[in-house]
Amino acid sequence: MSSPHSPGTHAEPGTHPGPAGTRSAGVPAEPAPAAVGRAVDRVDAPAKVTGRARYAAEFPYEDLAWAAFTYATVTRGRITAIDTAAASALPGVIAVITHLDAPRMKPSPKPNPIRSMESMATATSVDYLNTPEVHWNGQPVAVVVAEDPETAAHAAESVAVTYEVLPHSADFAAEERHAVPQRNSVIQHASGTKGDADAALAAAPVSVDLRFTTPRHHHNALEPHATTAVWDGGRLTVHDGTQNIHWLRSQLATKFDVPVGDVRVLAPFVGGGFGGKSMVWPGTILTALAARVTGRPVRAALTREGVYRSVGGRQPSVQRVAIGAERDGGLTALIHTSTAPMGKVGGAPEQITSVARHMYGAEHIRHRQYTLGLDTLSTTNMRAPGESIGSFAMEAAVDELAYELGLDPVELRLRNEPSSNPIDGKPFAHRQLTECFANGASLFGWPARSFEPRSMREGSSLVGWGTAAAYHPAWQLPANVTVRLDARGRALVRCAFHEMGMGTATAQSQIAADALGVPFEAVTVEYGDSGLPTGPGAGGSAQTASVASSLLEACEKLKKSIGTPREGESYAQLLARTGRDHAEAVVGSETRVGKRVGQVRFTAKYLREQRRWMKAACGAHFCEVRVDADTGEARVTRWVAVFDVGRVVNAKTAASQLRGGIVMGIGQALTEQTLLDPRTGRIMNPSLSEYHVPVHADVPRIDVSWLDDPDPTMPLGIVGVGEVGITGVAGAVANALHHATGRRLRDLPLTLEKLL
Amino acid sequence: MRPFAYVSARDVESAVEAVAEHPGARFLGGGTNLVDLMREGVERPRTVVDISRLPLTGIEELPDGGLRIGALVRNSRLAADPLVRSRCPVLAQAVLNGASGQLRNMATVGGNLLQRTRCPYFYDTASRCNKREPGAGCDAMEGFSRSAAVLGTSGECIAAHPSDMCVALAALDAVVEVRSVRGTRRVPFGELHRLPGGTPHIETALDGDELITAVELPPLPLAARSRYRKVRDRASYAFALVSVAAALEVRDGAVADVRLALGGVGAKPWRAHEAEALLRGAPAVEESFRRAADAEFAAAEGRSAPTGMPDSRRAADADGQGARAGNEFKIELGRRTVVAVLRRLADEGSGA
Structure with missing residues (x-):
């Protein structure tokens, strides 16, 4: 799958401002081998392994001060007294800022994708430090600024807050009955029907009707959230580990009532996000506020606990999946409903039931989502929001139906593979799920599986094999890009996209190299800076395709502007021959009106495309689990997954992304859960020692591959790989556990007491 | 800080x-x-x-064949020591099952003895905890109790002792040497940790100014046939839900001698005296092991869903409340693990 390749001395990205492109001349003129598709080392690897790559909390500033936060300890209340005397008296404390003295900030915009996409970055409706009201257990109620981080943390602990406790409920179980149907929006189908699924279910000769639950999850990116904020008069510079530079910039401009152009956001490297860094959380805003109040550059690096207190996580859910089938396995009815709480102050409802629209060719389909508000922090997007936990329930239910029918679970899926999108009959842009299952079954050795549960014991281990489908829709976002080619054959790509570890800069270098006919090593990419052309957010597995679309357009424009080379001549040589130093092409406008026009144009085209095609990535998981017959401890011991993700730009980083999704899915299946005490709304395991992500010893060899067949409707045929990997994983594990033990577990995580 | x-x-x-x-x-x-x-x-x-x-970093053999382990011996060094590995594999295995490689390189024997509970309400200063603040109350009782103890708890505290190493030391009849300005004294391991009773904030028999200087293991040939089994949520870097330290000698099909201690289930490292007494002289078969395990857990008190909690089949499971439903499962899990370890010792020996 991989061909060895060394990118040589690729210019270090993410070092802005400064001269672009540090590579020496002497780039050969002969046509370069195609870069797209190769397993290229990531261009930022040397910077990362040598520590030169700077993250948000690592940019040096003279006179830097440190901020730390005091977090509320009540569920819902009003601050009646706040004693900052002890904190202020500590040597080294510069300021203690509370709602009593904080400057007023403008409210954050209400999230509304039609009015402005930037408004979607509003994490909560709370006016932090501009109100005595406390809306969740963990809300920041004071900011301390000190000369060093230890003093700031100590002082933050020393702020004494008295609350009037207000009526509250953070208890999902108690409030579930108050859930209301979620409304459809331009970005999400919260419900849908085809035919009469309830009648069909009642009439079906074979059926299952099941209830599943999934817990809260947190992202636990390796880099906890951090911000460095610097004001220069009315201009604000912010280093922040954000997944959405443009949205953050717009939100800060609103909050502090300054022109967008006066805010600069830098995020050259982000230490993992998984959705936890898409919205603008209070730590970022309050660091900028602290810098404004003190007139000093201020840095805040959240503790792990601080992340749990002030950054939202994935919604917990209760789901029903009911499936009716003919005796031959043909599905007649498919019902998928979900209930999931958000915070009363905000939250992103996940498309938990979206898989019901796309996965199986049932004659009758009904899906619907219900939501409710709790007195907790807003929930937020986390890797494959919706599909991740929705596919757990769906894929586990399909497996249960297979056993009701006495059919192999792969066979049942193949018999119900639709030829068009099940809910509305729209054609698939590209869907090779059948091939994924065929290849995966063969690689895994699935035909050797015995159908009966508890039939594959080895010593004191019960062995089980499970399978599940993976699915994630393909999206695109607008991106502005500039490309420059000089007469020495060096190319420079500029776009404010995000590098959270996925290898985005590497992939775009590969794409630009092929488009311009230059070697991969001759391309420099600048990114992670709001001073660059506006990029897409890193979310929805959309970044690579989104940037590629504009990048390809820019390269075509650029070549056209240079002219037609003679036979055997490169575009760079043509530039040199005609006495030009360089040429540049721009896609997208950075003016306010231009941006708006661009967005409208993009949206119109995008919606047209979406109406025409159903676009998605899909795949097939196969796994083996071993369960200790005495204790019920379950460990995953083998994994094979085959994906249909269109064209793969970089075989190395794509494999890492898909594998990483599976690792995260194994955590979701077996161990991960955020423990929110329903009495208080307080998270009781805000640490990596008590929130159990998989450790190395939990992760087996994971064999990932892909069909590498371009999606004809996507730029370069690219479909994103960031999220599809996690979908279906928990379902596959639950199915394997059933095969091992004969027990059906429907409540994540699948911990051992549920098997005893 | x-x-x-x-x-x-x-x-x-x-x-x-x-x-x-x-x-x-x-x-x-x-x-x-x-x-x-x-x-x-x-x-x-x-x-x-x-x-x-x-x-205080030495591991020495004593004239009577016992071992003396300095209080500042690092966990990783203890686990790698050839004498420890051959004479009491249960101790080496227990240490290697604890924490992570990085932590074991730092953690000391003396410190491990005084490790404090991982009860989430003890760790969270916004919660009520009798151990942290005498008389404050206990939020764990009606809260997340999955990590809590089922043996030796009190109405004031249900916190479990988290150490792996201590479970092995409890089985091995270790003696702890302590020093203060008043001199040196020796504390039998079983008397080092206290049950919570009405004073959960007092965790050991040591005075605040006493320093642990060494742990001594008496000669115990039986310990060469010993094992440590830790049951946990993930394969590494997780505290025990249940752990078992055991040494077993079988002669003519009967248990000649046995040492048994439990972790993850006790308010202190739990020496299973009742089970040992039943096992001595009994046939070394599954049935005896099960009877002994049942006897040891007869007094265990698990917590199910607290009164007023919704049925755990409902949304309760979804929001982490499945875990809140309690630690009752540890009683059956503990029994099963005891049986499994004794069975394996009878069949295969220590695995050292």
Whole structure:
């Protein structure tokens, strides 16, 4: 799958401002081998392994001060007294800022994708430090600024807050009955029907009707959230580990009532996000506020606990999946409903039931989502929001139906593979799920599986094999890009996209190299800076395709502007021959009106495309689990997954992304859960020692591959790989556990007491 | 973290003097637990007496065939020691099952004995905890109790002792040597940790100014056939839900001698005396093992869903409340693990 390749001395990205492109001349003129598709080392690897790559909390500033936060300890209340005397008296404390003295900030915009996409970055409706009201257990109620981080943390602990406790409920179980149907929006189908699924279910000769639950999850990116904020008069510079530079910039401009152009956001490297860094959380805003109040550059690096207190996580859910089938396995009815709480102050409802629209060719389909508000922090997007936990329930239910029918679970899926999108009959842009299952079954050795549960014991281990489908829709976002080619054959790509570890800069270098006919090593990419052309957010597995679309357009424009080379001549040589130093092409406008026009144009085209095609990535998981017959401890011991993700730009980083999704899915299946005490709304395991992500010893060899067949409707045929990997994983594990033990577990995580 | 005074001790003498002179002082060994708790604001010593340079790092054989382990021997070194590995594999295995490689390189034997509970309500200073603040109340009782103990708990505290190493030491009849300005004394391991009763904040029989200098293991040929089994949520870096340390000698199909201790289930490292008594002389078969395990857990008290909690089949499961439903499962899990370990020792030996 991989061909060895060394990118040589690729210019270090993410070092802005400064001269672009540090590579020496002497780039050969002969046509370069195609870069797209190769397993290229990531261009930022040397910077990362040598520590030169700077993250948000690592940019040096003279006179830097440190901020730390005091977090509320009540569920819902009003601050009646706040004693900052002890904190202020500590040597080294510069300021203690509370709602009593904080400057007023403008409210954050209400999230509304039609009015402005930037408004979607509003994490909560709370006016932090501009109100005595406390809306969740963990809300920041004071900011301390000190000369060093230890003093700031100590002082933050020393702020004494008295609350009037207000009526509250953070208890999902108690409030579930108050859930209301979620409304459809331009970005999400919260419900849908085809035919009469309830009648069909009642009439079906074979059926299952099941209830599943999934817990809260947190992202636990390796880099906890951090911000460095610097004001220069009315201009604000912010280093922040954000997944959405443009949205953050717009939100800060609103909050502090300054022109967008006066805010600069830098995020050259982000230490993992998984959705936890898409919205603008209070730590970022309050660091900028602290810098404004003190007139000093201020840095805040959240503790792990601080992340749990002030950054939202994935919604917990209760789901029903009911499936009716003919005796031959043909599905007649498919019902998928979900209930999931958000915070009363905000939250992103996940498309938990979206898989019901796309996965199986049932004659009758009904899906619907219900939501409710709790007195907790807003929930937020986390890797494959919706599909991740929705596919757990769906894929586990399909497996249960297979056993009701006495059919192999792969066979049942193949018999119900639709030829068009099940809910509305729209054609698939590209869907090779059948091939994924065929290849995966063969690689895994699935035909050797015995159908009966508890039939594959080895010593004191019960062995089980499970399978599940993976699915994630393909999206695109607008991106502005500039490309420059000089007469020495060096190319420079500029776009404010995000590098959270996925290898985005590497992939775009590969794409630009092929488009311009230059070697991969001759391309420099600048990114992670709001001073660059506006990029897409890193979310929805959309970044690579989104940037590629504009990048390809820019390269075509650029070549056209240079002219037609003679036979055997490169575009760079043509530039040199005609006495030009360089040429540049721009896609997208950075003016306010231009941006708006661009967005409208993009949206119109995008919606047209979406109406025409159903676009998605899909795949097939196969796994083996071993369960200790005495204790019920379950460990995953083998994994094979085959994906249909269109064209793969970089075989190395794509494999890492898909594998990483599976690792995260194994955590979701077996161990991960955020423990929110329903009495208080307080998270009781805000640490990596008590929130159990998989450790190395939990992760087996994971064999990932892909069909590498371009999606004809996507730029370069690219479909994103960031999220599809996690979908279906928990379902596959639950199915394997059933095969091992004969027990059906429907409540994540699948911990051992549920098997005893 | 609050500011504190730091004293680096040159020798044992000056260490115990320093701690006697500074009320509220704490000894700092590997720091893997103390520093963590100081960061969380749970431990707030005014003075920290660094003992990490004291010459208490030896592992020696005693004239009677026992072993003397210095209090500052690092966990990784203890687990790798050839004498420890051959004479009491249960101890080496227990240590290797604890924490992570990085933590074991720092953590000391003495510090491990004084490790504090991982009860989430003890760690969270916004919660009520009788151990942290005598008389405050206990939020764990009606809260997340999955990590809590089922043996030796009280109406004031249900916290479990988290150590793996201590479980092995409890099985091995270790003796702890402590030193203070008043002299040296030896504390049998079974008397080192106290049950919570009405005073869960008092965790050991040691005075605040006493320094653990060594742990001694009496000669115990039986210990060469011993095992440690830890049951946990993930394969590494997780505290025990249940753990079992056992040594077994079978002669003519009957249990000639046995040592058994439990972790993850007790308010202190739990020596299973009842089970041992039933096992001695009994046929070394599954049925005896099961009867012994049942007897040891007869007094166990698990927590199911607290009154007023919704049926655990409902949304309760979804929001982490499945875990809130309690720790009752540990009783059956504990029994099963005891049986499994004894069965394996009878069949295969120590695996060392």
